[in-house]
Amino acid sequence: MPVRRVLADPLMWVGLLFAGLLLGMNEFRPVLRWAFPQTVPVIYDRASFPMLFLAHLALVATASAAAATVGVALAVFVTRPAGAPFRVTVGTLVAIGQTFPPVAVLAIAVPLIGFGARPTIIALFLYGLLPIVENGIAGLEGVPADVREAADGMGLSAVQRLFAVELPLAASVILAGIRISVTIAIGTAAIGSTVGALSLGTPIFDGLVADNLPFVIEGAVLVALFAIVTDMGFARLDRRLRRHAVAG
Amino acid sequence: MIELDHITKRYDGRAVVDDLSLSVAEGEFCILLGPSGCGKSTMLRIINRLVVADAGTVRIAGEETTALRPEILRRRIGYAIQSTGLFPHWTVADNVATVPRLLKWPPKRVAARVDELLELLRLEPRLYRNKYQHQLSGGEKQRVGVARALAADPELLLMDEPFGAVDPVTRDALQAELLRIHRATRKTIIFVTHDVDEALRLASSIAIMDKGRVVQHAAPLELLQRPATGFVADFVGRQGLGLKLLAVRRVAERARDDETAPGQPVPLEASLRDALSAMTERGTDRLPVADAAGRRVGVIALADLVR
Numbered sequence: 001m002p003v004r005r006v007l008a009d010p011l012m013w014v015g016l017l018f019a020g021l022l023l024g025m026n027e028f029r030p031v032l033r034w035a036f037p038q039t040v041p042v043i044y045d046r047a048s049f050p051m052l053f054l055a056h057l058a059l060v061a062t063a064s065a066a067a068a069t070v071g072v073a074l075a076v077f078v079t080r081p082a083g084a085p086f087r088v089t090v091g092t093l094v095a096i097g098q099t100f101p102p103v104a105v106l107a108i109a110v111p112l113i114g115f116g117a118r119p120t121i122i123a124l125f126l127y128g129l130l131p132i133v134e135n136g137i138a139g140l141e142g143v144p145a146d147v148r149e150a151a152d153g154m155g156l157s158a159v160q161r162l163f164a165v166e167l168p169l170a171a172s173v174i175l176a177g178i179r180i181s182v183t184i185a186i187g188t189a190a191i192g193s194t195v196g197a198l199s200l201g202t203p204i205f206d207g208l209v210a211d212n213l214p215f216v217i218e219g220a221v222l223v224a225l226f227a228i229v230t231d232m233g234f235a236r237l238d239r240r241l242r243r244h245a246v247a248g
Numbered sequence: 249m250i251e252l253d254h255i256t257k258r259y260d261g262r263a264v265v266d267d268l269s270l271s272v273a274e275g276e277f278c279i280l281l282g283p284s285g286c287g288k289s290t291m292l293r294i295i296n297r298l299v300v301a302d303a304g305t306v307r308i309a310g311e312e313t314t315a316l317r318p319e320i321l322r323r324r325i326g327y328a329i330q331s332t333g334l335f336p337h338w339t340v341a342d343n344v345a346t347v348p349r350l351l352k353w354p355p356k357r358v359a360a361r362v363d364e365l366l367e368l369l370r371l372e373p374r375l376y377r378n379k380y381q382h383q384l385s386g387g388e389k390q391r392v393g394v395a396r397a398l399a400a401d402p403e404l405l406l407m408d409e410p411f412g413a414v415d416p417v418t419r420d421a422l423q424a425e426l427l428r429i430h431r432a433t434r435k436t437i438i439f440v441t442h443d444v445d446e447a448l449r450l451a452s453s454i455a456i457m458d459k460g461r462v463v464q465h466a467a468p469l470e471l472l473q474r475p476a477t478g479f480v481a482d483f484v485g486r487q488g489l490g491l492k493l494l495a496v497r498r499v500a501e502r503a504r505d506d507e508t509a510p511g512q513p514v515p516l517e518a519s520l521r522d523a524l525s526a527m528t529e530r531g532t533d534r535l536p537v538a539d540a541a542g543r544r545v546g547v548i549a550l551a552d553l554v555r
């Protein structure tokens with residue numbers, strides 16, 4: 001990429017800001033000291049920010065990868081002739097998963113499987129499924145009927161039609177579902193710190209408990225930047241996918 | 249040779265194709281002609297098994313279509329539809345290459361075949377190869393659709409109102425193209441339309457369908473002169489019958505080979521209707537006639553049209 005294009009790339013600047021804050025939050029110590037003279041310490045010190053980020057990333061990546069795999073598989077299944085009878089049931093079940101507040105899922109999961117990352121991942125997974133299944137079905141059903149007919153008429157097998165025609169044409173709608181799901185998961189993963197999962201939400205909750213506003217701000221800013229950077233990354237991926245898949 | 253043997257297809261208890269039998273000779277350009285909803289598309293799709301018949305058999309060159317897996321059968325049958333169904337995420341070349349690639353042709357042979365077909369359909373390969381369907385006009389899409397159907401040199405070509413959605417001028421050009429391709433390749437074509445003039449222009453035989461049955465299967469001329477039923481007579485139209493008769497007869501049938509005339513010649517393959525049109529346009533009652541190589545071989549006169 002030419003230097004001019006790199007410099008004009010907002011994703012790079014926001015990404016740099018995020019990385020800079022993760023690695024160099026200490027540089028803000030004088031500013032925070034001046035702003036919050038009553039509070040000690042002003043920089044969260046029970047775990048390093050890069051560590052918290054990696055833990056947060058692991059929660060989101062695990063839950064979202066599982067939600068994307070299961071969600072797309074479910075959408076594929078209910079849009080095949082064999083799965084059509086399950087379409088309504090799957091839609092209802094997934095919608096129910098979405099109506100539970102994530103806190104409630106955590107409250108139910110903890111007594112069953114204990115504290116830590118696992119109940120958080122389960123809550124994120126259930127919570128992230130709906131947009132992926134919904135968009136998956138919409139994307140697959142949005143493939144024009146004549147394109148499907150042509151694919152069959154040319155002699156593509158059902159599997160070839162799915163992978164060569166339907167999924168590529170549905171890709172940008174499916175990706176939009178994954179994007180919503182991941183963005184929600186990044187915000188929701190912060191709540192996992194209430195049940196002992198380490199994440200960028202941990203400083204927020206520790207700060208609330210200890211009445212330490214700088215901790216809360218540090219955690220909140222990092223969670224927000226993480227979500228923004230990820231969303232911008234998805235936007236870029238989406239532009240790539242759309243370049244030629246102009247249907248109709 | 250394609251044999252449709254007592255085919256029936258019911259939807260919700262109603263027979264959409266009703267005990268239909270039809271046999272199409274090899275190299276024939278057979279048109280399924282009938283009003284909307286009479287079961288033409290359903291019949292066509294039973295041939296390549298996109299629709300499964302409730303009763304009856306389809307044989308291609310003596311072999312029942314059910315002897316093969318549907319995908320394997322379909323790779324041997326070209327299929328073109330009105331809305332084209334081009335794959336929007338693939339280039340023109342990739343679309344045309346669909347079936348050859350399914351048949352695992354080596355890439356070089358695929359590329360050469362794609363260019364050959366684009367040229368056959370008069371789409372300059374250099375300009376069109378890498379385009380996507382959203383960059384094409386309706387007529388160009390249809391040309392790509394036909395090229396894709398022809399790609400693996402199928403023994404049989406099924407076409408469902410392929411020119412139904414393009415403007416009259418483009419349709420005219422595409423019909424001429426298809427006639428040329430049929431004459432050059434001698435492929436068996438089964439072509440669905442509800443447009444009588446299109447049928448008369450293209451067909452070597454026309455099967456008139458009504459309510460899921462074939463009511464008459466005959467050459468265009470016979471259909472016009474001896475309609476089997478009132479429905480056939482009404483459908484091909486009593487109005488303008490004379491002009492329709494001129495449309496299905498060739499100049500070759502009436503030309504005199506021992507005379508000459510000045511001016512731009514009409515081809516032997518042209519219809520008498522085209523000859524009449526040219527005479528009217530030029531204000532003359534005699535036109536020179538040329539063969540496919542462009543040699544002047546005789547004359548057609550106004551009196552020859554009505555004799």
Ligand SMILES: Nc1ncnc2c1ncn2[C@@H]1O[C@H](COP(=O)(O)OP(=O)(O)O)[C@@H](O)[C@H]1O
Binds near residue numbers: 260289
């Ligand atoms: N999949 C289907 N389910 C129910 N009815 C159908 C289906 N396909 C076609 N039909 C009905 O069958 C009749 C014939 O349809 P079709 O073969 O498309 O007619 P044509 O091509 O001659 O216009 C129509 O009345 C149509 O509504």
Ligand SMILES: [Mg+2]
Binds near residue numbers: 408
């Ligand atoms: Mg039809």
